[in-house]
Amino acid sequence: MEKLYTLNIVTENNIGLLNHxxxxxxxxxxxxxxxxxxxxxxxxxxxxxxxxxTTEELIGKVAKQLEKLVGVYKVFVYEDHELIHQELALYKLPISAIKSGINIEEIVREHNARILDIETEYILIEKTGHKEDTQKLLKALQPFGVLQFIRSGRVAMAKPMKSLDE
Incomplete structure (x- = not known):
């Protein structure tokens, strides 16, 4: 059965290693x-x-193959329940969203987000959380005409500490 896996790959800082x-x-x-x-x-x-x-079998094979690469020290494989993880999302809305009569600040607060910047043409909102959380805020902001949306990749730390020796 396929499920989400997060790999933390500890490497040297070599040009081209990410490509490999x-x-x-x-x-x-x-x-x-x-x-x-x-x-x-x-x-x-x-x-x-x-x-x-992917599957547990395939992720195990991938981890072993990655550890054979020159410049890779260690590969740790985790399931979601073994991690604390977050993503960062930015939302750009037209300034007219503030003038729409609906309190945009209330929506931002309800989603534990924050207003980063207000310019003459747009308002910029930041949300940190799981993908589902950032997606919910995107859905709530859609009626205001989201001009731009971007979400970072996952940053994660394991709940149980693992060392490079394991």
């Missing part, structure tokens, strides 16, 4: 749903966080 990592998924016909690259607390060590929907 994504090729492993492409060759196995796996669609990457989310990808984030970030520095770690250790100098020149990076973490790629990749979300895919």
């Amino acid at each position: 990592v994504t090729i492993v998924f492409t060759r196995r016909h796996l669609n990457i749903r989310s990808i984030t690259a970030s520095e770690s607390k250790i100098k020149d060590i990076y973490t790629y966080t990749i979300v895919v929907k």
